[in-house]
Amino acid sequence: MSDQQVLGEEQPSFHADDYEKKWIGVSIVLLVAFAVTVAVAGFALGFQVPGDESRVDPRTVADSGPFSQPGLRDLGGGEYDAYILSQQYLFTPREIRVPAGSTVNFYITSIDVQHGFKLQDTNINMQIVPGQVSKLTATFDDPGEYPYICHEYCGIAHAAMFGSLIVEAGGGS
Amino acid sequence: MTTLKPQPTYEMTGQEKRFIGLHLVVAIFALAVGSLFGPLQAFEWSGLDLYQYLEPIGLDDYYKGLTAHGVLNALVWTTFFITGFLTLTTIVGLRRPLRYPKLNQVGFWMMVVGLVMAAVPILAGWASVLYTFYPPLEASWAFYLGLTLVVVGSWIEGYGFFFTYIAWRKENQDVRTPFIAFGGLITMAMWQIATLGIAVEILTMLLPYSLGLTSGTDPELGRTFFWFTGHPLVYFWLLPAYISWYGMLPKQAGGKLFSDSLARLAFWLFLLLSIPVGFHHQFVDPGIPSGWKAIHAALTYGVAFPSMLTLFTVVASLEYAASRRGGKGLFGWIRALPWNDPSVSAQLLAGILFMFGGIGGITNASYDVNLVVHNTAWIPGHFHLTVATAVTLSFMGISYWLVPHLTGKPLWKPKWALVQTWLWFVGMVIFSNAMHVLGLLGAPRRTELGTAPYVPDEWNGHLLRVSIGGAILLVSVIMYVVTMVRTAAQKERVAVGEEVQIPIAESLRDPQLTPLWLDTWRPWIIGTVLLIVLAYGPQLYDQITNASFSSPGFGP
Numbered sequence: 001m002s003d004q005q006v007l008g009e010e011q012p013s014f015h016a017d018d019y020e021k022k023w024i025g026v027s028i029v030l031l032v033a034f035a036v037t038v039a040v041a042g043f044a045l046g047f048q049v050p051g052d053e054s055r056v057d058p059r060t061v062a063d064s065g066p067f068s069q070p071g072l073r074d075l076g077g078g079e080y081d082a083y084i085l086s087q088q089y090l091f092t093p094r095e096i097r098v099p100a101g102s103t104v105n106f107y108i109t110s111i112d113v114q115h116g117f118k119l120q121d122t123n124i125n126m127q128i129v130p131g132q133v134s135k136l137t138a139t140f141d142d143p144g145e146y147p148y149i150c151h152e153y154c155g156i157a158h159a160a161m162f163g164s165l166i167v168e169a170g171g172g173s
Numbered sequence: 174m175t176t177l178k179p180q181p182t183y184e185m186t187g188q189e190k191r192f193i194g195l196h197l198v199v200a201i202f203a204l205a206v207g208s209l210f211g212p213l214q215a216f217e218w219s220g221l222d223l224y225q226y227l228e229p230i231g232l233d234d235y236y237k238g239l240t241a242h243g244v245l246n247a248l249v250w251t252t253f254f255i256t257g258f259l260t261l262t263t264i265v266g267l268r269r270p271l272r273y274p275k276l277n278q279v280g281f282w283m284m285v286v287g288l289v290m291a292a293v294p295i296l297a298g299w300a301s302v303l304y305t306f307y308p309p310l311e312a313s314w315a316f317y318l319g320l321t322l323v324v325v326g327s328w329i330e331g332y333g334f335f336f337t338y339i340a341w342r343k344e345n346q347d348v349r350t351p352f353i354a355f356g357g358l359i360t361m362a363m364w365q366i367a368t369l370g371i372a373v374e375i376l377t378m379l380l381p382y383s384l385g386l387t388s389g390t391d392p393e394l395g396r397t398f399f400w401f402t403g404h405p406l407v408y409f410w411l412l413p414a415y416i417s418w419y420g421m422l423p424k425q426a427g428g429k430l431f432s433d434s435l436a437r438l439a440f441w442l443f444l445l446l447s448i449p450v451g452f453h454h455q456f457v458d459p460g461i462p463s464g465w466k467a468i469h470a471a472l473t474y475g476v477a478f479p480s481m482l483t484l485f486t487v488v489a490s491l492e493y494a495a496s497r498r499g500g501k502g503l504f505g506w507i508r509a510l511p512w513n514d515p516s517v518s519a520q521l522l523a524g525i526l527f528m529f530g531g532i533g534g535i536t537n538a539s540y541d542v543n544l545v546v547h548n549t550a551w552i553p554g555h556f557h558l559t560v561a562t563a564v565t566l567s568f569m570g571i572s573y574w575l576v577p578h579l580t581g582k583p584l585w586k587p588k589w590a591l592v593q594t595w596l597w598f599v600g601m602v603i604f605s606n607a608m609h610v611l612g613l614l615g616a617p618r619r620t621e622l623g624t625a626p627y628v629p630d631e632w633n634g635h636l637l638r639v640s641i642g643g644a645i646l647l648v649s650v651i652m653y654v655v656t657m658v659r660t661a662a663q664k665e666r667v668a669v670g671e672e673v674q675i676p677i678a679e680s681l682r683d684p685q686l687t688p689l690w691l692d693t694w695r696p697w698i699i700g701t702v703l704l705i706v707l708a709y710g711p712q713l714y715d716q717i718t719n720a721s722f723s724s725p726g727f728g729p
Contacts (some may be wrong), residue, residue, distance in 0.1 A: 010686055011686075012686050012687060012688045012689060013418070013684065013686065013688055014434050014687075014688050014691075015682055015686065015687075016430065016434065016435060017431070017432065017489070019485075019489070020432060020435060020489070022484055023481070023482075023485045024482070027478055027481040027482070028478070028647065030481075030636065031345065031474045031475075031477060031478060032474075034474060035470070035471055035474050037466070038539045038540045038542065039471065039540075041541055041542075042463075042467065042540050042541045043467075045279050047457045047541040047544070048463060049457060049463050049540060049541055049544065050457055050458065050459055050463075051461070051462050051463040051466075052457075052459070052460055052461060052462045053459055053460075055460070055719075057721070058723065058724050058725075059723060071319060074630065083456070086709065088567070088727065097249060097528055098210065104611075108411070110729045113307075113309055113310045114307050114309075114310065114392060114729050116548050116617070118548065118549070118615065118617065121615065123541075123544045123545065125457050125544045125545075125547050125548070126457050126459070126545075127396075127455070127458045127459065127548070128459075129392050129393050129396070129458065129460065130309060130392050130461055130724040131392060131393060131460075131721060131723060131724050132392075132393050132458075132459035132460040133459060134457075134459040135457075135459070142215045145552075146325045147627050148513075149615075149617055149625075149627055151548040151549065151617035151618070152307075152548055152619075153236065153239075153303055153310075153619045153620070153621070154310070155236075155310065155727070155728070155729040156234070156301075156729055158620060158621070159234075159620045159621040159622060159623075159624045159625040160624070160625070160626060162625075162626065162627045171637050
């Protein structure tokens with residue numbers, strides 16, 4: 001690199017220093033590598049984010065259908081549907097118990113404002129939006145208590161909004 | 174071809190200096206008030222609830238404070254500083270006055286009216302909806318209308334820059350747009366397109382239902398409109414800092430801009446890629462197919478690319494400056510930079526923390542990895558490295574030469590200012606690191622954790638570090654505000670001939686040798702619109718045609 005201004009007859013052209021070109025190459029390789037890693041994890045290994053599940057009317061969703069009786073449904077074969085209703089400032093139900101080894105499909109909606117649902121120590125992390133059903137699935141092999149907390153600000157007592165998933169050892173229910 | 178002739182710098186008139194100065198007065202006032210709330214939140218997390226003592230003055234509520242902190246610091250401090258700073262880069266860069274100064278004054282005062290209109294309901298407790306104001310959490314109509322006026326006012330100031338550029342271009346057909354003006358114009362162009370999302374959200378949903386004209390909103394559609402604006406918003410904050418890092422800091426450090434071509438390319442890529450990435454804020458949302466989320470994830474990696482170009486060019490410019498000052502060695506040159514200049518040290522420290530902000534940003538953009546950190550304390554940990562350090566500490570650094578330049582008065586206690594920049598750095602390292610760790614442990618963001626029943630013991634040490642970092646940042650921001658006020662209020666003036674100059678870096682290579690396609694608007698604007706239509710069009714069409722305004726409002 002030179003300290004002198006280039007003047008005279010030189011025509012305009014895209015100019016990049018050699019190191020600069022190498023850095024551009026490194027940047028592109030890095031970003032492509034990140035994208036491929038994430039795509040493989042998401043679409044081949046199944047670490048998925050929530051998608052477009054279904055829509056509901058937040059004014060009537062608690063009156064009929066599955067959200068009128070929130071809680072666990074045993075689908076057999078160790079698989080469960082969990083319907084959870086969110087409102088200022090509680091989840092219904094407050095507590096869910098499943099045996100170790102269960103696979104649980106979480107279906108969650110809100111009857112008032114937006115909420116969040118984060119099941120601690122898992123990849124279950126969802127925005128709960130009135131008018132929409134959020135869905136994610138997880139399998140629980142390790143017994144223990146997994147708190148689910150509201151992680152979207154929903155009003156003055158937001159910090160009090162949480163519940164617990166209890167995974168019980170020994171295959172009992 | 175035209176060769177670069179040394180041109181006299183543009184001397185701003187007293188009126189122009191006052192106009193820019195007014196922007197800074199509002200900006201620094203907002204920062205001063207908003208920053209008092211931040212530590213209150215940080216202290217609350219470790220069990221020290223000061224809000225109970227502030228009840229007599231009406232500040233009884235954690236979330237009122239959090240709303241004020243977000244709005245005043247992230248929206249008001251930034252927007253007013255940026256419109257003021259870009260007024261300077263436009264007229265000083267183009268070496269001509271604003272084409273229609275009255276137009277810009279109208280824009281500025283509209284922003285001031287909007288600020289007051291939004292501030293009243295916030296402080297009265299009628300708008301504790303935080304700075305994302307997701308429906309159907311409902312605020313007073315005055316809050317939404319006030320924010321609208323701030324945005325529209327910034328548009329009008331932007332139109333003023335565009336008219337000024339058009340007038341300049343007529344007189345300067347074959348000349349490359351001077352870099353600092355070029356960067357400001359792109360920032361404003363991006364802002365005009367990006368804010369359409371929030372404008373549509375407020376005008377079609379939030380204002381009508383808060384005025385009682387409609388019975389509800391479609392909250393998911395509202396989120397999509399919000400994040401159409403919400404992500405480019407961060408580039409609206411960041412690009413003015415980049416203008417300084419590329420176009421001014423090298424001069425302050427005693428060097429030159431390393432590559433004019435790459436700097437311009439980076440700005441065009443920010444215009445192109447800042448906007449069609451909003452779904453990465455909605456990775457955990459229902460109602461948006463995961464395929465669209467993945468496309469926006471890929472585009473978000475794309476917008477990381479111009480920041481990586483920036484990293485190279487800025488570091489190379491600084492290394493060049495350091496080598497001219499006698500700096501040597503692979504890393505040894507860093508010590509040769511003028512660290513004792515508070516304006517330089519602020520921006521260098523801002524840049525160092527921004528590298529970590531960028532790495533965290535890549536994590537956030539990573540589709541499924543995001544599940545670990547979404548809506549956790551990691552996120553405010555991240556954006557306190559970006560907007561609250563890369564941007565805010567850089568703006569503080571800029572004001573260390575800008576306020577003396579505007580007022581004709583010397584910087585009050587430069588050593589004090591130097592300490593201020595380091596305190597910000599140290600406070601933010603402690604605060605932000607603790608926030609990132611808390612996020613990985615599952616702590617939610619924007620939550621009054623001092624009262625939360627589910628906080629496990631293992632969070633406590635980190636919550637305390639959040640408070641310690643917050644306390645250091647509070648000291649730093651007070652030092653900053655005092656320095657600014659004392660600088661402007663003092664009687665002493667700098668001697669004639671000793672005035673603080675606006676630092677404008679030359680580039681190593683004559684900008685006239687930068688190819689014309691890097692100084693041509695049409696293809697980049699067309700590309701930007703096209704990419705937005707491709708990345709947002711189908712999903713937005715689907716959400717609009719299936720919209721159901723069935724979600725009534727609720728108070729916080």
